[in-house]
Amino acid sequence: xxxxxxxxxxxALRASAPTGPTPLxxxxxxxxxxxxxxxxxxxxxxPQGLLTAAYWxxxxxxxxxxxxxxxxxxDSLGLQSSAPFEPDHRxxxxxxxxxxxxxxxxxxxxxxxxxxxxxxxxxxxEPFHISKAIATLDFVSSGRAGVRVQVSGRADEAELFGRRTxxxxxxxxxxxxxxxxxxxxxxxxxADYVEVLRRLWDSWEDxxxxxxAATGRFVDREKLHYIxxxxxxxxxxxxxxxxxxxxxQPLVAALGHQSVPYRLIARSAxxxxxxxxxxxxxxxxxxxxxxxxxxxxxxxETVHVFADLLVLLDDSPSAAVARRDRLDELAGAAxxxxxxxxxxxxxxxxxxxxxxxxxxxxxxxLRPATLPHDLEQIxxxxxxxxxxxxxxxxxxxxxxxxxxxGLPRPESRYAAASAAASATVPV
Numbered sequence: 001x002x003x004x005x006x007x008x009x010x011x012a013l014r015a016s017a018p019t020g021p022t023p024l025x026x027x028x029x030x031x032x033x034x035x036x037x038x039x040x041x042x043x044x045x046x047p048q049g050l051l052t053a054a055y056w057x058x059x060x061x062x063x064x065x066x067x068x069x070x071x072x073x074x075d076s077l078g079l080q081s082s083a084p085f086e087p088d089h090r091x092x093x094x095x096x097x098x099x100x101x102x103x104x105x106x107x108x109x110x111x112x113x114x115x116x117x118x119x120x121x122x123x124x125x126e127p128f129h130i131s132k133a134i135a136t137l138d139f140v141s142s143g144r145a146g147v148r149v150q151v152s153g154r155a156d157e158a159e160l161f162g163r164r165t166x167x168x169x170x171x172x173x174x175x176x177x178x179x180x181x182x183x184x185x186x187x188x189x190x191a192d193y194v195e196v197l198r199r200l201w202d203s204w205e206d207x208x209x210x211x212x213a214a215t216g217r218f219v220d221r222e223k224l225h226y227i228x229x230x231x232x233x234x235x236x237x238x239x240x241x242x243x244x245x246x247x248x249q250p251l252v253a254a255l256g257h258q259s260v261p262y263r264l265i266a267r268s269a270x271x272x273x274x275x276x277x278x279x280x281x282x283x284x285x286x287x288x289x290x291x292x293x294x295x296x297x298x299x300x301e302t303v304h305v306f307a308d309l310l311v312l313l314d315d316s317p318s319a320a321v322a323r324r325d326r327l328d329e330l331a332g333a334a335x336x337x338x339x340x341x342x343x344x345x346x347x348x349x350x351x352x353x354x355x356x357x358x359x360x361x362x363x364x365x366l367r368p369a370t371l372p373h374d375l376e377q378i379x380x381x382x383x384x385x386x387x388x389x390x391x392x393x394x395x396x397x398x399x400x401x402x403x404x405x406g407l408p409r410p411e412s413r414y415a416a417a418s419a420a421a422s423a424t425v426p427v
Contacts, residue, residue: 021391024353025363025405027117027306028063028378030056031074032094034370035310035337037082038330040094042370051098057107059375063114066379067393069404070115072148072253072273072365075100077121077157085154085169093331101133101147108141115401117146117253123186124152124161127196128236135201138245143400146251146271149194151186151261180260187260192231194252194268199227201249202412203239225414247402248409255308257338259288266292270407271304275339279359282307286360302407307356308339309349310367313377317344327369339367346381354391 033040033047040047049055056073063071079095081088100118108116116137120130130147138145152158158166166182173179208223227238253271256262265272266289274289276282286305293303312327314320320343328334335341342349353364368374386392398404 021354021389022357023393024357024386024391025069025304025306026066026378026383026386026392027070027072027115027363027365028068028375029072029074029308029365029367030059030371031367032080032097032371034374035367036312036324036327036331036335036369037093038327039370041330042327042373044373045370047094050094051096053103053106056098056103057110059371060107060111060114060116062372062375062379064111066383067396068114068379068383069363070117070144070146070251070401073100073103073116073118075119075121076150077124077152077160078154084171087156101130101137104145105133105137105140108137108144111141111144113144113396113399113404115144115146115251115404116141117148117251117401119148119150121152121157122149122190122193124157124163127193127234128200128238128240130193131197131200131240132242134197134250135240135242135245138247138250139242143246143402145245145247146253146401147197148253148255148273149190149264149269150255151190153183153186183260187264189231189233190254191264191268192229192233194264196227196229196231196234196236197252198249199229199413200236200238200240201245202410202414203227204242204244205412205415205418206244206248209243223415223418244412247400248412251401251405251407262289263292265289265305266303267296267298269303270402271306271405273306273308273365275308276356276359277340279356282356282361283359290360302405304362304405305360306363306365307361308365308367309352310335310337310339310341310369311349311374311378312341312343312369313346313349313374313381315345317348320344324369335369337367346377347385349382350385350389350391353386354389 033045039045046055060071079087101120104116104118134145134147153166155166155168158164203225205223208220210217210220224239227236229236251271252269254265254269255273256265257275274285276285289305293299312320312324314323324343366378383392387394402409
């Protein structure tokens with residue numbers, strides 16, 4: 001496959017830079033044949049390609065042609081389900097998927113600029129393994145890796161591992177005090193998990209590898225550090241077996257729907273995905289995250305907040321509505337989602353994005369209802385419209401995902417501690 005070209009969708013815009021409004025960041029969430037459960041039944045869908053590298057590489061190439069900041073790739077430990085806490089045993093929707101982290105690593109060399117953020121469920125996996133996998137992704141993508149950490153409260157997924165027992169839940173159980181306590185415990189564990197990831201990525205100083213053939217020294221052992229993490233769910237001594245990633249620390253993202261996951265975003269993540277349904281709700285969510293960020297002592301750090309939108313886009317509002325109705329008919333039910341569902345034209349979506357941006361959001365993660373149609377509407381119609389308004393980049397301006405999002409490359413905490421200790425030693 002040819003590498004995607006850096007050219008803009010509209011070559012006439014190539015020389016201009018965004019002016020006026022603060023430019024938006026844009027991501028797309030890739031899942032199966034699209035986020036509508038009947039998307040796989042459309043003539044243009046490619047369900048036969050879901051388990052091939054070429055399918056995912058083509059989607060990422062299209063997203064990169066649109067100059068998007070990043071793509072996320074969905075994943076889970078259990079089969080996809082229309083029910084939030086249990087299997088649905090359906091056979092009329094897409095079931096089965098590839099591992100998101102391995103998929104991202106496979107397609108990373110086929111892209112040049114776009115960030116790759118696979119989903120990893122942290123409730124039942126080991127942080128040492130995920131830290132190594134994401135560090136590897138950062139190396140093979142030359143600094144474009146991230147990870148979306150995901151908590152699992154499903155009893156059937158816990159049974160796959162046999163390490164713990166989780167009670168069967170329904171949406172009606174969420175308000176119970178014992179369930180809220182369990183949710184808090186799972187997200188506290190996720191925060192510890194992220195802390196271990198970051199410490200392991202820092203455990204090799206940037207210049208720990210010497211590679212001096214003349215002296216026979218490949219590694220400076222003094223620049224590898226134990227992390228000695230002790231938490232309620234696990235203890236990790238370290239160091240990592242993978243050298244420090246190109247970004248220092250790959251991007252950490254999380255999806256939040258309520259106050260407990262908002263706290264994880266504010267205290268542990270670089271990027272949070274949230275699901276407001278109007279601008280006022282977006283403003284309240286952003287305000288809550290910023291308050292938690294301040295309480296955690298992170299006011300000086302950039303934590304991006306992107307709103308998720310599930311989108312059905314067409315040349316006219318009526319065409320978009322007709323396509324949604326047809327999909328709903330195939331599915332046998334109206335589309336529902338945790339995120340707001342937008343049905344209309346790319347220009348109308350651009351209006352909405354700019355309106356919601358005023359609520360304090362720094363970007364948006366768009367969930368294409370069908371692939372490739374809605375992804376192409378984003379890259380070939382929405383992006384040029386935003387560029388015409390001076391609201392989106394006209395070229396990639398950085399080579400790393402942190403650079404695209406304006407995030408600094410952090411120094412290894414252990415290198416900084418060693419330098420500070422050396423400075424206090426009398427000469």
